[in-house]
Amino acid sequence: MLWRMPDALSIVVVETNRERAYMIVDGLREAGEFDIQVISEPSGLARQIQMRDPDVVLIDIANPSRDVLEELTLASGPKDRPVAIFADRSEDGLSAAAVEAGVSAYVVDGLQPARLKPVLDAAIARFRLFQRMRTELAEAKRALEERKVIDRAKGMVMKARGIGEDEAYALLRKAAMDQNKRVAEVAQALVTAAGLLA
Amino acid sequence: MTVTRIPAGYVPLTDAAPLIAAQEMGFAAEEKLTLELHRAPSWSALRDMLAFGQVDAAQMLAPVPVAAALGLGGASAPLSVLSVLSVNGTVIGVSSGLARRLTDAGHGFSFDDAISAGKALITAAGPELRIGVPFPFSMHAELLTYWLKGLGPDTPRHIGIRTVPPPLMAEAIRSGEFDAFCVGEPWGSMAVEQGAGALLLPGQAIWSCAPEKVLAVRSAWADTEPGLSGRLIRALWRAGRWLADPASRGLAAEILSARRYLDLPAEIIERALSGKFTVTPQGLQREAPGFIGFHDGAAGFPWRSQAQWIALQLARRNGLDRQKALDTAGSVFRSDLYRAALRGTGAELPGASSKLEGAADAPLLAAGESEPVSLLRNRFFDGRVFDPLAAD
Numbered sequence: 001m002l003w004r005m006p007d008a009l010s011i012v013v014v015e016t017n018r019e020r021a022y023m024i025v026d027g028l029r030e031a032g033e034f035d036i037q038v039i040s041e042p043s044g045l046a047r048q049i050q051m052r053d054p055d056v057v058l059i060d061i062a063n064p065s066r067d068v069l070e071e072l073t074l075a076s077g078p079k080d081r082p083v084a085i086f087a088d089r090s091e092d093g094l095s096a097a098a099v100e101a102g103v104s105a106y107v108v109d110g111l112q113p114a115r116l117k118p119v120l121d122a123a124i125a126r127f128r129l130f131q132r133m134r135t136e137l138a139e140a141k142r143a144l145e146e147r148k149v150i151d152r153a154k155g156m157v158m159k160a161r162g163i164g165e166d167e168a169y170a171l172l173r174k175a176a177m178d179q180n181k182r183v184a185e186v187a188q189a190l191v192t193a194a195g196l197l198a
Numbered sequence: 199m200t201v202t203r204i205p206a207g208y209v210p211l212t213d214a215a216p217l218i219a220a221q222e223m224g225f226a227a228e229e230k231l232t233l234e235l236h237r238a239p240s241w242s243a244l245r246d247m248l249a250f251g252q253v254d255a256a257q258m259l260a261p262v263p264v265a266a267a268l269g270l271g272g273a274s275a276p277l278s279v280l281s282v283l284s285v286n287g288t289v290i291g292v293s294s295g296l297a298r299r300l301t302d303a304g305h306g307f308s309f310d311d312a313i314s315a316g317k318a319l320i321t322a323a324g325p326e327l328r329i330g331v332p333f334p335f336s337m338h339a340e341l342l343t344y345w346l347k348g349l350g351p352d353t354p355r356h357i358g359i360r361t362v363p364p365p366l367m368a369e370a371i372r373s374g375e376f377d378a379f380c381v382g383e384p385w386g387s388m389a390v391e392q393g394a395g396a397l398l399l400p401g402q403a404i405w406s407c408a409p410e411k412v413l414a415v416r417s418a419w420a421d422t423e424p425g426l427s428g429r430l431i432r433a434l435w436r437a438g439r440w441l442a443d444p445a446s447r448g449l450a451a452e453i454l455s456a457r458r459y460l461d462l463p464a465e466i467i468e469r470a471l472s473g474k475f476t477v478t479p480q481g482l483q484r485e486a487p488g489f490i491g492f493h494d495g496a497a498g499f500p501w502r503s504q505a506q507w508i509a510l511q512l513a514r515r516n517g518l519d520r521q522k523a524l525d526t527a528g529s530v531f532r533s534d535l536y537r538a539a540l541r542g543t544g545a546e547l548p549g550a551s552s553k554l555e556g557a558a559d560a561p562l563l564a565a566g567e568s569e570p571v572s573l574l575r576n577r578f579f580d581g582r583v584f585d586p587l588a589a590d
Contacts, residue, residue: 042366043373061246062239064363070242070271071334071361096250104243 010035012054024126031122061102103127146184153187205234207244207253210460212383212470213284213411220437229429241333249275258414264508265335276417279531281498283411287490288401289386292378293371297396309484312403312579316349330362330379338380340511341404348580368394383470397477400486407576409504428539442493447471495574496546500531503552506586546571555584
């Protein structure tokens with residue numbers, strides 16, 4: 001039996017990625033006193049949510065299971081009738097921000113928007129942070145890939161021309177400037193061409 | 199005229215073809231448009247992307263804009279339908295266990311007769327039938343309900359129609375969560391390919407001429423951007439004409455199969471385009487000619503009577519005032535904008551904007567704006583006719 005704060009909002013976070021789920025839960029804990037549960041298994045989602053009967057459900061917009069929640073909004077009983085947060089036109093700004101950040105929230109009908117706002121604000125902030133981290137990771141990976149390609153191209157130029165490393169890099173950089181391209185692009189073209197000729 | 203970028207959303211399905219072909223085959227460019235295509239993970243996400251302006255146009259389940267106008271479902275800005283992107287194109291299938299019981303009972307999976315398949319399904323299913331559909335507001339849900347109710351008193355006591363995202367459909371069937379499903383291609387064929395189930399019927403066996411996906415925009419956008427919406431309608435009409443040519447099928451399937459679009463094998467995507475299906479994991483072959491319509495028979499025309507048929511089903515199931523629903527729905531399908539955009543292009547434009555749904559046993563010639571227009575066969579499996587002026 002789970003002890004519930006008498007007045008704490010109960011929130012279910014639907015998230016299959018563990019790391020991200022932790023981040024969102026942490027963010028919510030910082031924002032206030034909530035009763036938080038995570039669902040990480042998409043099968044039987046509707047049943048799992050109905051069993052836990054939360055006040056709010058948070059889900060990533062990119063999660064295809066979101067359409068299952070949409071169906072829950074149509075459930076017939078007045079008490080267990082969650083409606084999409086986006087139903088509240090007065091919160092349009094908040095909704096647009098949520099869509100932008102990639103979070104969908106479903107709330108039980110009749111919940112005061114004021115009580116929901118800190119939840120959504122915290123969720124939006126965490127979703128944005130996660131997006132940023134993912135972008136940064138992708139950027140770092142790309143930079144690493146590019147460095148490898150440039151090193152290979154440099155080696156090829158050194159061998160073909162019998163020149164040193166600095167000189168080879170200067171040649172690549174000049175070719176890039178002449179063609180109005182990035183050094184990595186010129187290096188990639190060289191490596192690809194060499195692959196074809198090999 | 200400079201090139202205008204229009205962000206447009208789609209859900210990765212075979213019937214996203216018109217939007218993708220419009221961009222890839224240059225029909226958008228002919229109208230000085232670039233479609234910036236956004237793949238949406240779910241229908242509710244796509245509807246929100248459209249409502250909040252992340253995209254200006256979207257492929258949409260035909261009932262979604264109608265439901266929004268009737269105040270059903272998650273909130274949305276008012277949406278308008280500029281054209282019908284595709285007619286039919288869904289399949290109904292059953293789990294492997296149910297398929298075995300159907301075969302044992304002598305059902306031959308003829309893939310064309312909704313009455314015999316429906317009766318066999320009801321008998322084989324027993325007291326409960328759990329069916330997965332992609333979205334609560336979908337032709338899938340409407341056709342299933344219409345079909346099972348129309349089969350008469352033998353209907354199972356408990357029919358549960360529940361939402362399952364199409365990519366998870368095969369797994370949901372395999373795990374025993376559902377007995378049957380109705381889904382857009384290629385997800386039915388994927389379920390067969392993965393050995394999870396067998397195909398029982400094409401959607402067209404229930405209604406031969408059901409509007410499946412539409413081109414939806416925010417109503418406010420349609421009103422403030424008449425020029426752009428006209429160019430969009432023309433680009434998609436040309437894309438539909440190209441897709442309807444059998445010679446285009448191979449290339450269309452290849453384009454759709456690309457990683458950034460459906461990211462699924464072209465061979466499986468092509469089954470819906472050619473109407474040649476593998477209906478069981480054992481390899482039984484069946485044909486459904488005209489399985490999906492993009493062009494012929496004025497397929498793109500957004501008939502007000504189509505919106506009204508949908509509205510009537512929604513009103514019945516949700517206890518809404520039927521007459522009010524019929525009145526509201528008609529204006530969601532903007533046949534006026536469609537006409538204005540295509541007048542003078544050689545497109546077939548019917549004289550009326552509403553028709554008797556289900557009243558054509560064979561293709562027929564109807565009065566057009568200038569020339570007579572050929573319309574598709576339009577028949578419900580039970581032979582009933584929907585007259586929007588005398589509906590209840």
